[in-house]
Amino acid sequence: MTPLLGRRARLRWLHLIIGGALLMPYFLVGTVIVGSYSADANVFSSPVNQLTAFGFALPMAAVTALFPLARPLSVAAARALCGLPPDRPLADGPARTRQARARAALWYTLHVALGGIISGMTLALTPFAVGVSVLPFLSTVRDSPALDVPQALDRPWLLALAPLAGIAMLAAMAGCAAAAGALLANRAPVLLGPTPDDRLAAAERRAAALAVRNQLARELHDSVGHALSAVTLQAGAARRVLDSDPEFVREALTAIEETTRRTVGELDSVLGLLRQGAEDAAGPAGPGLDALDGLLARCGVPVSYTAEGDQGAVAEAVAREAYRIVQEGLSNALRHGGHGAPVRLRITVRTEELEIVMDSPLPDRPPPLRPGGGHGLPGIAERAALLGGRTGAGPHDGGWRLTACLPLRTPGRGRP
Missing domain, CATH: 3.30.565.10 (Histidine kinase-like ATPase, C-terminal domain)
Structure with missing residues (x-):
């Protein structure tokens, strides 16, 4: 369980949650853009509209990350939370060259994109998986309109497997978070490391x-x-x-x-x-x-x-x-x-x-x-x-x- 829930995995998960929080302003602007031409009164009710708003948010995040001070902030967060090996140095100071700004913008975009996905999974899947896990034990949960389980009542063996299904959902979510955190940690030295101009x-x-x-x-x-x-x-x-x-x-x-x-x-x-x-x-x-x-x-x-x-x-x-x-x-x-x-x-x-x-x-x-x-x-x-x-x-x-x-x-x- 250490790769999924160890200290390094938890810190990387927190790093992804921060990325999801940073994505929210861009995502809200994206929903406004989508709502201006969408026929749906509620943009959040349509997965297609949400994905479209997500697509609008990423370019806006990339543009804001072109400012020189975006790199030192990203470097500070990556050093504290990504669990980088000590032999993979990151660049210090603002991004002054075009190449350094482009790398910082790509990193920031990757961070908020993965952070948005993992944050959404954490917020949505966690209560659902917990609800599925307690189905055999709480009748109030089985009767909840949020969970459509009347058919399972006729098959007790399916109901008995519900806790395992809930645990599997949580384990899958932890695995996705660990994989996303490892990807960020692997890309950090490349995107936030010193460029040739920085080394010069x-x-x-x-x-x-x-x-x-x-x-x-x-x-x-x-x-x-x-x-x-x-x-x-x-x-x-x-x-x-x-x-x-x-x-x-x-x-x-x-x-x-x-x-x-x-x-x-x-x-x-x-x-x-x-x-x-x-x-x-x-x-x-x-x-x-x-x-x-x-x-x-x-x-x-x-x-x-x-x-x-x-x-x-x-x-x-x-x-x-x-x-x-x-x-x-x-x-x-x-x-x-x-x-x-x-x-x-x-x-x-x-x-x-x-x-x-x-x-x-x-x-x-x-x-x-x-x-x-x-x-x-x-x-x-x-x-x-x-x-x-x-x-x-x-x-x-x-x-x-x-x-x-x-x-x-x-x-x-x-x-x-």
Whole structure:
């Protein structure tokens, strides 16, 4: 009896009853249309007129289901009552495309059509089957004008079979409801599932969210990585001259304090964007070229800085990326260029692009490899590529040169 009267079968039956209730307004309008040309005074007395009204109701239901909000309502009801397997996902959100609307309309029409049939059977057949079942036991029911059974009184064996006939009617009705519910559950993933356009939109949202996460990861890597490199270098130098040069130690501690304070502020900004979520994170706001002087003054290595061109003409997004590229370049110089090795930095603003050139010496021996490798140079290349720029890095004149060219104007493009 579980397939006919189990919990899932009962929920699907309830779902069909809801469909029958949703059909009623359309059916009543259909009866008005039929009554306007029918010769019968009472439309409900004629099965033909009722079927005709039912036929008028279904197209009207399909039209109303073309509205975008019809799909999320249908999906909510199907998820709660149809007993769908968890591996058959349904689409979330309103139907935006023509294909999605057509599928939602077909589902809604199928739901109200089957719901109307099962609801009619439930309302009409249930009392009749109960009445037939109690015929042998209640004379008042046998004498009822609603049941034409006088001929059965002459055949007691027929009357004795009446309870079985009533139970068979109820079982048949339950079987029809179970079959209709199973049909709806089988069609739900097809008609209410994501269309190819829905899947494409979901993939685009995931790609956008991943791009934001990658961007935030770059911000954390560049900001925190540079700060840790600078603090490590300053602390190590201060430890070596702790007794012989107190003034240098004082300057190193001051640099460590300022570096950590600035990094904590940048870290709070990035973490705030992570709390907002990918949809709200339009891009982390960070320092620009106007903050370079403070970065170079406390970066842990001597830097010869040359600026050419009007930096005020550089867009905010380009200035932020240029700052991060310089910061990551200084971090690499700190980690790999040797303690106190001088760095030459030149930033040139031309008519169409901003050029960054950073030269640093190579160490006497290769630095130890970090587990998993570094992410600095790939991150720099990603930053430049997002703006339509390019980068390069490699040995140059006995040292190491990092270059980056960023366009000052990026029409039709933006940061993720």
